[in-house]
Amino acid sequence: MINLFEVAETNKMIEQENLDVRTITIGISLLDCIDGNIDVLCQNIYNKITTIAKDLVKTGEAIEKKYGIPIVNKRISVTPIGFIGASACKSSDDFVKIAKTLDHCAHKVGVNFIGGYSAIVSKGMTKAEKLLIESIPQAMKETELVCSSVNVGSTKTGLNMDAVKLIGETVKATAEITKENDSIGCAKFVVFCNAPDDNPFMAGAFHGVSEADAIINVGVSGPGVVRTAIQTAKGKDFGELCETIKKTAFKITRVGQLVAREASAALNIPFGIIDLSLAPTPAVGDSIADCLQEMGLERVGAPGTTAALAILNDQVKKGGVMASSYVGGLSGAFIPVSEDQGMIDAVEMGALTLEKLEAMTCVCSVGLDMIAIPGKTSAKTIAGIIADEMAIGMINQKTTAVRIIPVIGKDVGEMVEFGGLLGYAPIMPVNQFSCDEFIDRGGRIPAPIHSFKN
Incomplete structure (x- = not known):
């Protein structure tokens, strides 16, 4: 039974903390x-x-x-x-x-x-x-x-x-x-x-061949809600912090479950999964970086950032799987640069680099996302960045991705405007040493030994 306190709490999440259902995807x-x-x-x-x-x-x-x-x-x-x-x-x-x-x-x-x-x-x-x-x-x-x-x-x-x-x-x-x-x-x-077959988030959504003829997948997002919850655990130990995030993720996922069931019934299409991915927007207070900084970091990118992101991602998943029997897709914390005001600020201050972002992707849901780089960056350097990120996913048995934008005509220190949910981003520097010979080898990097489980 839903009580009046829960109704009021959900209303506050929506009105003041940017809780939303990011997408219904058929x-x-x-x-x-x-x-x-x-x-x-x-x-x-x-x-x-x-x-x-x-x-x-x-x-x-x-x-x-x-x-x-x-x-x-x-x-x-x-x-x-x-x-x-x-x-x-x-x-x-x-x-x-x-x-x-x-x-x-x-x-x-x-x-x-x-x-x-x-x-x-x-x-x-x-x-x-x-x-x-x-x-x-x-x-x-x-x-x-x-x-x-x-x-x-x-x-x-x-x-x-x-x-x-x-x-x-x-x-x-x-x-x-x-x-x-x-x-x-x-x-x-x-x-x-390791792309999932049921991801409702763009640009990577596709309908896997193992799926039904049609399916409803819902993506829920609430970085602002999680940030507010973390504020209540200020000064508390990690056990209490984790419990706070987990309980909040449970509440957010229940909202998605409600929407998914309603959409499924109205459209007469089976419900697939809830994807609980904390996807930020350029809106003030709707930032993954802010969540991490509330844990005690001066700026995202400081020492401890990867550990903080690991906590956030893991507790979001734990809370989500208790709230729905069908949690899937990516489910965790996205760390795009252009779509997150806190990430943008950290890049501009020099706290966050491309290399630190790559380290953070070892524990987040996706990977190097919405990163603007100099337009003069070579195709082989871009391939090298992609190869690094794909290797993280392959070895760690997780989904990783790269959405990178070499902005033609712009260089480090300049800003690029994408508009809407895509926001804006500073052009980030890229390591200038060559990986051309490595990329030119071609062929296939073999699967890691722990992939052999038959």
Whole structure:
């Protein structure tokens, strides 16, 4: 039974502490859309998405009105297009045609983003998947709402370094082709190791082939709520601090569970998972950095930062799994730079570097996220940064990702504005020593020994 105190507490979280449901995402399988004719394939895709997702936005708005819970985004994820387009696509232009179809679908049903312009190449690339990767720069330029991702490795398979090298070139090309908008195309593309099949967050959302025909996944976010809770544990030992975060994560997840069940019933689509990822925004007080600083750090990036983030991430997961039987996706703490005012401030003060961020990704949910770097950074250096982050995921049996933006025409000390939830970011310096020979080796880095569990 919900009592009046819990109602008042939830209202306070929403009104004063930036609690929100970040997204309701419908995952849609496109496997039954496959056809050898590109025009028929695109029509099949359009028909299926616009039929299944036609009421998503209306349903989300109705839930917002009924419970007073902000639902920031309504999104769609689809089966990786590298699979779906394999038969019909004979060129990169064919894949771009599918991307434009997805964009048309997203506009038609009114969602904020559609994800799944993706390829899974952790062990090798088909010809079609290589074409899709090569098409990403043009696809990101010619679409507005399409998000793209590529999974280049896993703990079970190792790292596909041919794909990593190609992705470095793809990121650079995407930056060049969208340079008139501060290389914004790169903000819609992410590269993964150990990508989950049920992630509702962009830019990495796709609908895994093991999923049902359609599914509802909900992402909840509340860094401001967690920060306020941490304030109440000021001066207390780590045991009490952890208990406070865990209990707060439980309450946040219950809000997501409520929204997920309502959306599932209204749309007659099965509920999949709750993703409890503390995703910050540029709004004051809605910052992961602030959560870490409330634990006793002068600035995020100071000694102790990685330990503080490990506490936050672990307790969020522990609280979440007690609140819902189906916690999935990424679930933890995101540490993007451009979307988090506290992170931006730390970079500007010199407290936070790219290398420290990489260390922090060993214990966070994702990886190097929304990081702006000098536009002159080479494709092979970008590939080296990606390889480092993918290795962390592979060895530690966790999801890691890189969403990095070489802003053409800008250098260290300058600022780049992305707008909206993407915020703004200072250009961060990158190590200038070369990794070209390492990247040029090609081939595959073998899976670690602990991957062999059969």
